[in-house]
């Protein structure tokens with residue numbers, strides 16, 4: 001019998017597999033739907049190449065509705081390393097206040113001072129490793145592009161930020177910092193440091209860890225309220241049962257709630273509608289979908305400005321606070337080095353991103369078939385507090401397109417169309433229609449106090465109303481932190497992995 005069976009080898013799952021298998025007396029099985037590439041030399045280029053996201057070669061093919069009646073792709077990594085293996089490698093932490101708010105919402109042990117040791121343990125920060133709020137010996141290497149490695153449009157973004165009066169911020173992960181500067185990134189040259197590289201590579205030699213790739217987990221199996229293992233579909237289509245003493249779901253904010261619902265854990269009426277027998281009524285599963293709504297200013301550049309789609313897609317960031325907001329650094333503006341198609345007009349964009357979101361979306365089953373995708377309604381900008389701050393951010397972003405060195409590179413705006421006007425009302429209409437995801441969904445199996453009926457798991461990731469079942473990935477976040485979510489997912493893996501290593 002397997003001691004610990006982990007579903008999903010992504011940002012959190014790979015970390016948990018590493019930490020739990022540090023105990024040589026514990027047998028650990030890590031099951032992943034996508035492929036595994038044990039050798040870097042055999043790893044496909046899209047997973048190595050951190051200069052751009054990998055959108056299709058290792059993707060689930062999900063679609064979602066960011067705003068009503070608009071459906072677009074929603075990428076999620078399907079490979080060992082999960083979404084950390086396909087992402088942009090921005091290595092940003094949330095604001096200390098995010099984690100303090102998690103703790104206030106009933107997540108004991110998740111305040112800033114309590115999560116900081118895990119953030120420090122996961123990283124090897126090549127620039128600021130000597131600071132008390134950084135680490136210099138972790139599995140994930142982080143560095144910032146120095147000025148002489150910036151693309152011309154990225155360098156221009158920083159000089160324009162200075163001209164617009166934003167302070168210089170050399171370390172965006174300084175807990176007290178704000179302003180414009182280089183992005184902390186978990187890449188070395190072109191190489192993306194995913195959790196497959198940082199955490200699985202050193203752990204895969206351990207005899208007590210088995211990595212089983214190309215295997216789809218269909219559901220968790222129960223005897224009464226006790227999880228006993230999982231039902232899987234192997235690459236050849238055969239269906240098999242794998243028993244385990246503890247099941248740890250790390251399939252991410254989209255697939256984890258889907259697996260739970262298919263297993264009978266979710267809103268009872270919804271499960272009954274699909275003929276799924278309820279194990280326990282959990283109204284919180286699939287609810288509370290939290291993300292970063294974003295909208296970009298797309299710019300056609302002047303003749304002579306070189307746009308090369310083979311260069312780093314992003315290198316710099318502005319973190320700042322909306323006017324009148326009590327949420328520090330609730331906005332981001334980022335220069336995106338290229339946009340559109342390589343053979344199309346020469347474009348770059350400047351992204352306005354809402355980092356603290358009040359609105360929530362939801363995820364529902366489409367059918368009881370595990371190979372079907374769930375329905376994802378993000379419902380961006382349905383809360384006026386979100387729309388008004390994203391409109392403000394768009395106006396600040398438009399100022400970048402008009403000012404200094406960055407403005408000088410631009411021939412015309414492709415979006416929003418200046419001829420149609422860019423007043424508050426027009427921008428609000430655009431946000432409500434075209435806001436899209438920062439690809440940071442979370443919160444769909446939220447952690448919290450047992451007295452909250454919408455909280456599915458406790459502060460250690462254990463299901464409140466079931467036995468031998470843990471959830472540990474982006475889905476357990478009570479709400480999205482004010483940062484891209486990869487480092488927070490790895491931090492969750494570190495904390496829950498360490499807890500499980502010590503026994504359960």
Ligand SMILES: Cc1cc2nc3c(=O)[nH]c(=O)nc-3n(C[C@H](O)[C@H](O)[C@H](O)COP(=O)(O)OP(=O)(O)OC[C@H]3O[C@@H](n4cnc5c(N)ncnc54)[C@H](O)[C@@H]3O)c2cc1C
Nearest residue numbers: 008010011012033082083087088089090217252474484486
């Ligand atoms: C294109 C893109 C760009 C992004 N850029 C950034 C960035 O620059 N910085 C940042 O901080 N964040 C970024 N993110 C977000 C970040 O990568 C995710 O928040 C994070 O990786 C999620 O971690 P996770 O552990 O919750 O899930 P994942 O890392 O997605 O892992 C889930 C794993 O479970 C597997 N799985 C799912 N269902 C099953 C099943 N039924 N059976 C078996 N296995 C299953 C999946 O294949 C996957 O490997 C990006 C995401 C995407 C998609």
